[in-house]
Amino acid sequence: MSNWTKACNADAVDCEDVIPVAIDGHDYAVYRSPDDDYFATDGHCTHEAFPLADGLVMDNIIECPKHNGRFDYTTGEGQGAPICENLRTYPVKVEGGSVYIDLG
Amino acid sequence: MAATDSVERIVLVGAGECGARVARVLREQGFAGEITMIGDEPHAPYERPPLSKAALIDDEISPVEVLPATRLAELGVELIAGTAVESLDRDRRLAVLSDRDEVTYDRLLLATGARARTLPIAGGELALTLRTIDDARALRSRLGPGRSVVVIGAGLIGLEVAASASQLGCDVAVLEAAPRALGRALPAEMADVLVKRHADEGVEVLCGVVPTDITRLGGRFAVGVGGFDQPITADVVIAGVGATPNVELARASGLSCENGIAVDDRLRTDDPAIFAAGDCCSFPHPLYEGRRIRLESWRNAHDQAVVAAANMLGGNEQHSAVPWFWSDQYDIGLQHAGLADETASSVVRDSGDGSQIRFALAPDGRLVAASGVGPGISTAKDIRVAEMLIAAGNRPDAETLADPSVSLKRLLKS
Numbered sequence A: 001m002s003n004w005t006k007a008c009n010a011d012a013v014d015c016e017d018v019i020p021v022a023i024d025g026h027d028y029a030v031y032r033s034p035d036d037d038y039f040a041t042d043g044h045c046t047h048e049a050f051p052l053a054d055g056l057v058m059d060n061i062i063e064c065p066k067h068n069g070r071f072d073y074t075t076g077e078g079q080g081a082p083i084c085e086n087l088r089t090y091p092v093k094v095e096g097g098s099v100y101i102d103l104g
Numbered sequence B: 001m002a003a004t005d006s007v008e009r010i011v012l013v014g015a016g017e018c019g020a021r022v023a024r025v026l027r028e029q030g031f032a033g034e035i036t037m038i039g040d041e042p043h044a045p046y047e048r049p050p051l052s053k054a055a056l057i058d059d060e061i062s063p064v065e066v067l068p069a070t071r072l073a074e075l076g077v078e079l080i081a082g083t084a085v086e087s088l089d090r091d092r093r094l095a096v097l098s099d100r101d102e103v104t105y106d107r108l109l110l111a112t113g114a115r116a117r118t119l120p121i122a123g124g125e126l127a128l129t130l131r132t133i134d135d136a137r138a139l140r141s142r143l144g145p146g147r148s149v150v151v152i153g154a155g156l157i158g159l160e161v162a163a164s165a166s167q168l169g170c171d172v173a174v175l176e177a178a179p180r181a182l183g184r185a186l187p188a189e190m191a192d193v194l195v196k197r198h199a200d201e202g203v204e205v206l207c208g209v210v211p212t213d214i215t216r217l218g219g220r221f222a223v224g225v226g227g228f229d230q231p232i233t234a235d236v237v238i239a240g241v242g243a244t245p246n247v248e249l250a251r252a253s254g255l256s257c258e259n260g261i262a263v264d265d266r267l268r269t270d271d272p273a274i275f276a277a278g279d280c281c282s283f284p285h286p287l288y289e290g291r292r293i294r295l296e297s298w299r300n301a302h303d304q305a306v307v308a309a310a311n312m313l314g315g316n317e318q319h320s321a322v323p324w325f326w327s328d329q330y331d332i333g334l335q336h337a338g339l340a341d342e343t344a345s346s347v348v349r350d351s352g353d354g355s356q357i358r359f360a361l362a363p364d365g366r367l368v369a370a371s372g373v374g375p376g377i378s379t380a381k382d383i384r385v386a387e388m389l390i391a392a393g394n395r396p397d398a399e400t401l402a403d404p405s406v407s408l409k410r411l412l413k414s
């Protein structure tokens, strides 16, 4: 079952960057890729739960600000140590200048 | 010279951060042979950084495991824990264990780490030290509200322990023999930010104070201090006076050592079948004119693990990662990238929200180091960009560095 929920305005995220979004007490990270596509993942690193939105986005990679663990934010896949667990991703759509996440 | 024979058995000596990481990377790189990891601690590999920080504040210290037993099994890595490698027979490529067992290898990695230095003064052995989870548990059991604690050494681990002990309600004083705190690790201004925060929390950091001896005083301790009329008494004395690389096995096996097991920029020892990585080794750093350095940092253990694993499998990768470390004290986060010397000039970026970054520029304008302090991880992103600029040999414009309204990331693309 889909559950599309507005996360933010599309222009709130810079190109090749990320912002934090809290919905119903859960933290998400919303990304805008260098190609202007939008993505969403859980907001916290799977290593020691630091907020990913404070990290650096380079191409399709988000790097955790705490110990530089890396994920492909388009798939959630961890990219080596110290990451042992992948990151949960969520479907995203942009409509009327707003970014929506499917919380499922 | 690279050894070109086939590699079927790899032995990892030391089951710490680096050894565990190597095991994982070997599998990621497709190595299907035997991996045996031998560690003298009776535990699966765990992370040390939490031991002076968050974990020390918990009532029960539980390990953050680098590779839990289930992962080790999935990866097909045999862990022999609680057993030391006592000697190597390099001609027969054989490691002899403390239980007299023998393990043969085609390649061997020394990832033996370092151990806490004991204070070289009378009664120095009465001071607790912190390197292992067992040390942390012993220390934790002595900390609590109202207990008086003297920390000897205002390095990173000393200050982190001081912060954690203070958060547990202890009365803490830190004694440092050098004229200032964190002399080896950080620029003076950054150290001042941390020392001031300690003072705000009631933790005094006394510099230029040289302990002369420690004696028992009933259940307490007296620390004699040069120039003081009275010794300082405390319930707990902790020494955070640095670490000594574990080189004994390498030295006894005839391998060169120089402030650590001496390796080249490919992390090879002088035996082509033996590599060394992590806190135990010294290596020439190509970003800093090939200067031989030894690092005690978590990221370095990881970065070198990747290079060592590749080269043990016949690769020829150079280790050139920018040195990087972090520290957490109270709610302040510190991150530092690079290495600076006295010839560097500094540029400050003050963001106005309590966080600041200090950049060090070499006389030729190259960015060589950057350190950031601030609430939590406020400077993390910028330090990461700085690290990439350092790696690229970038000569950034000082005004851009100093202007917090300009994104540093832009410099990467210029």
Ligand SMILES: Cc1cc2nc3c(=O)[nH]c(=O)nc-3n(C[C@H](O)[C@H](O)[C@H](O)COP(=O)(O)OP(=O)(O)OC[C@H]3O[C@@H](n4cnc5c(N)ncnc54)[C@H](O)[C@@H]3O)c2cc1C
Binding pocket: B013, B014, B015, B016, B017, B018, B019, B038, B039, B040, B041, B047, B048, B049, B050, B051, B052, B083, B084, B085, B086, B111, B112, B113, B114, B130, B131, B132, B157, B246, B249, B277, B278, B279, B280, B295, B296, B297, B298, B299, B301, B324, B325, B326, B327, B328
């Ligand atoms: C309290 C504490 C806090 C830290 N905080 C930070 C931090 O905030 N940031 C940071 O960047 N770094 C930090 N570090 C440093 C970081 O933990 C080390 O750099 C890292 O652990 C190095 O990994 P290693 O595998 O080289 O060595 P180690 O983790 O020390 O592992 C080496 C292992 O080899 C074993 N061994 C030695 N000789 C033998 C032998 N002959 N046979 C079998 N086993 C042997 C040792 O007992 C040990 O278990 C901290 C360290 C400590 C102690």
Ligand code: FES
Binding pocket: A045, A046, A047, A048, A049, A050, A064, A065, A066, A067, A068, A069, A070, A082
């Ligand atoms: S918390 Fe993200 S890498 Fe450690």
